[in-house]
Amino acid sequence: MFSTAYASNADLYNLSEQSIWSLLIHSKENRAQITDPKFLLSAGSFSAQSELKLTLEQFQQHPYETFCRFPARISYLSEQMKFDLPEDRFSKCPELKAFLEHVPFDSLELVYASEVLSSATSMMGHIFIKASGLNSRAIPVEHSLAYYTEITTFNPLKLVIESTMTGMPGFFSVKPFAKDVEQYIKKEQRNLWQFSLQATPGQLHLLQLHIWELNQVNITYYFQSFNCATLTLEMLALLEPSLLKHRGTIVSPADVVKAAVTEGVVTATSLDTAPHWLFHALRDSIAQKDAKEIDQLVFARKSLTNETRRQQLIKLAADPLAARYITSVVERAIEQDVLESGFTVPTASKDVIFDFTGYKHPAKTPQDSAFGVTWLQDEYNSRALLHYLPAGHFLHNDNRQYLSESELIIAKVSVAVTPDTNKIQLEEFTLYSFRSISPDHAAFPVLSGEFYLGYRQSYQQDLQLASAFEVSGALGKSLRLHRDIISYAMAGAGLTTDVTHSKAFIYAKAGVVMNLIGDTKLYIQYEKSTGKIKNANKFADTTAILSWFPDRDHSINLKLNLVGSKKEQRTQFGAEYFYHF
Structure with missing residues (x-):
């Protein structure tokens, strides 16, 4: 058995500075991220070294009890400090023993569930681990190991405060992977990307023991600092510590995928x-x-007989991809009672394996945070804007790796600097905003829409700009005119206030998004509004943005804005640069 008397303070300090120890206690910059006393022995005066000392002291006094509580910590310290563990230790921990028998870690996969912008808990996707292997009865099983929170309020301001400041209850779950397949794929229509991970048996066992530790404690969830992606990245770093290089200010689910791919721990990909x-x-x-x-x-030519329809579809099914598309469309038509349930189209594609793992890949999306600078010029003045986007992406960004065109903005801040007057002011603070431009189709009818909550500018009576707090939303439809062109139209309403005056308004907008050659993109939108702020008149606003993407994480935009009311006209030009990180 080990005695702390045989370890010098220098040895303990050096060991406490090791990345694996920091990961096992989830310490970041010598700050505890999990503060539950059931997990943290030094909760009153935390440091990595004091936590290590207290762990060893408790193990010396109560070896079996401490091992059952911290099996990963004790196993790691035993290996590093070369002391033996009791051979019967697992028999003294019946719950841990049952977990090891029922949740095998013969292989490990990182699982990414694609994003759903309209869901507060899934707007940037979800990331978790899948463990597979033979259980104690030699039956192959798969389990999901995930960290998440639950939304318990519909008040957006309360949700923001809880998720970023006070924290929300976090839950670590272990459940059969089949339940996630049912939930994500069948109910929520979300893909599950699975990335096989490289790991030694010893690394897998250490992670298995550590997940047991996490499953026993209360963890506080913070959107910006300790979310599902943060914890998953730290768990995976037990396999490859270099993954910690990718732990930024905010870690998103896609960031974890990018980190695993970049550091070479992914051995295979399935979808x-x-x-x-x-x-x-x-x-x-x-x-x-x-x-x-x-x-x-399938959907439009109602006068055709089923046999005529079938024969014409068979002619188009010579290409295996077209044949599989026919099957997909026919299945949806039968579900919607457009076709009879017995309608089939014989094809030769049933045994063909299609690989779509290179299509719309999460590791190829631009980074989720951004700094930007904009120069604007109009008839009245010129000004510069500085932008910071902690998490999200814009509609005029390179969104080719997303299923459809979209925009997600979380806590964006824009500050305007006017050189002529040396004036600096807050121009925008977007708390939460999303736009989903998802093409409608008879096989999969879907609405497009948007929602905004924050503080931003709009036009006054004389078309000068003024800022106000705003909450607004709209619904509509989008159509895919071409593989690279989507048009949309939507109508909505909102409410603004500058504390002294509130105003309700309605608006309608239509636009087109085109991905062009040479990594460029054109976005054009026309909007009509009854006026969004105090004393504002009806106005029409046309915006055009031409974007160029020299690489994944840089974008350069040229902007043109034409605004008109009954009495006033205003034209504004701009140039913009964004760096995504």
Whole structure:
């Protein structure tokens, strides 16, 4: 057995500075991220070294009890400090023993569930671990190991305060992976990307023991500092400590995927596709004229007999991808009672394996945080804007790796500097905003929409700009005009206030988003509004943004804005640069 008397303070200090020890106690910059006394022995005066000393002292006094509580810590310290553990230690921990027998760690995969912008808990996707292997009865099993929180309020301001300041209850769950497949793929229409991870048996066992430790304690969830991605990245760093290089200010689920791919711990990739995603992947993979013809045959040409329809579809099914697309469309048409349940199209594609792991890959998306600078010039003045986006992406960003065009803005701050007057002011603080421009299709009818909560500028009576607090939302439809062109239209309403005066308004907008050659993109939008702030008149606002993406994490934008009311006209030009990190 070990005695602390045989370890010098220097040895203990050096060991406490090791990255694996910091990961096991979830210390970041010598600050405890998990403060539950059941997990943290030095909660009153935390340091990595004091936590190590107290762990060893408790093990010396109560070896079995301490091992049952901290099996990963004690196993790691035993290996590093070369002391023996009791051979019967697992028999003294029946709950731990049962966990090891029922949740095997023969292999490990990182699982990414794709994003859903309209869901506060899934707007940037979700990340978790899948452990697989033979249980104690030699039965192959798969388990999801995930950290998450639950939304218990519909008050957006309260939600922001709880998720970023006071913290929310976090839950660490261990459940059969099949339940996640049912939830994400079938119910929520979200893909599950699975990345096989490289690890030694010893590393897998240490992580297995550590997950047992986490499953016994209360963890506080913070959106910006300790979310599902943060904890997952730290757990995976037990396999490869270099992953910690990717632990930024805010870690998103896609960041964890990028880190694992970059550091070379991913050995293979597989994809479980949701029907909605697979439908669009197939449609993008075949000739557009064939896709339109198939859509017409299934949904539009009501006068055709089933046999005529079937024969024409068979002709289009010579290409295996087109055949699989036909199957997807027919299945949806039967679900919607457009076709009879017995309608089938014989194809030769049933045994063909399709690989879509390179299509819309989460590791290829731009980074989720950004700094930007904008120069604007109009008839009245010129000014510079400095932007900081902690998490999200813009509609005019490079969104080609997302299923559809979208925008997500969380806690964006923009400060304006006017050189002529040396004036500096807060121009925008967007607490939470999203736009989803998802193309509607007869096979998968879907609404597009947007929501805004924050403080931003709008036009006054004379078309001068003024800022106000705003909450607004709209719904509409989008259509895919071409593989690279989406048009949309929506209408909505909102409320603004500058504390002294509040105003309700309605608005409608239409636009088009085009991905062009040479890594460029054109976004054009026309909006009409009744006026959003005090004394504002009706106005029409046309915006055009031409973007160029020299690489994944840089964007350069040219902007044109034309605004008009009955009495006033205003034209504004701008140039903009964003760095995504």
